[in-house]
Amino acid sequence: MGLVKEKGVYIFEEFLDFGILAGFTDRTFPGLMVEDDLKAISSSLDFTYQNLHYLNQVHGNSVIYPKGNTRIYTADGLISDKKRQVLIVRTADCIPVFFYDSLRSVSGIIHLGWKPAKENILNEFIDKATEDLKVNLNESFIGIGPGLRKCCFEVKEEFLSFSCFSDFIEKRNSRYFLDMVAFLKKTFIDRGLLRDNFLDSQICTICNKEFYSYRRDKTQNRTISFIIQR
Ligand SMILES: [Zn+2]
Secondary structure: OOEEEEOOEEEEHHHHOOOEEEEEEOOOOOOOOHHHHHHHHHHHHOOOOOEEEEEEOOOOOOEEOOOOOOOEEEOOEEEEOOOOEEEEEEEOOOEEEEEEEOOOOEEEEEEEOHHHHHOOHHHHHHHHHHHHOOOOHHHEEEEEOOEOOOOOOEEOHHHHHOHHHHHHEEEEOOEEEEOHHHHHHHHHHHOOOOHHHEEEOOOEOOOOOOOOOHHHHOOOOOEEEEEEEO
16 A cells, blocks of 8 residues: 655545545644644645544444535444545544445445444444445445554453454553454454455554653643545
């Protein structure tokens, strides 16, 4: 996979081939005021947008279709078949997941922490996309932004009792680490995604100081991830 970096924003090259702008910010952007950052991003990357849609993220499993001029939704996922809508999540360790179905022109974004994952937000998202918008995962792409990786995603021993994660926990020196990316990859591949269409930035927010990490720095700043069908 390829990422291109322009003025503090990383863009997935594979999505560009379909006219999709999908990417995430580094620490150049504070990530506190979504609208200010998006204005700066859109002028530096030269794109126009009609509607910003972002989330009051509550670590649940709701996935929402943005409608009209409503900007903020209480949910952890957005999905859209409309052009020029900007779908946004904010993270500092949770994983931003980007989705695009090239045949149906459906885009989506998910805020994936362990709670939404455990509450099955990925299958909620896939069910909505396939049932309502006739998405075919064989024709879809998944992009993974910066987040906690198995090198650093330490979890409590009680995670062993969460059956959804049991295949994805590694024990190292009496500590437990969750491989959330493997969990998410398997979930999508089991539903039909092609391996080659899983585009992983491989960026760990704790290892890579170019990105915000709540665990490392207890910061209020956030990485802004966005996807737009132009
Ligand atoms: Zn790491």
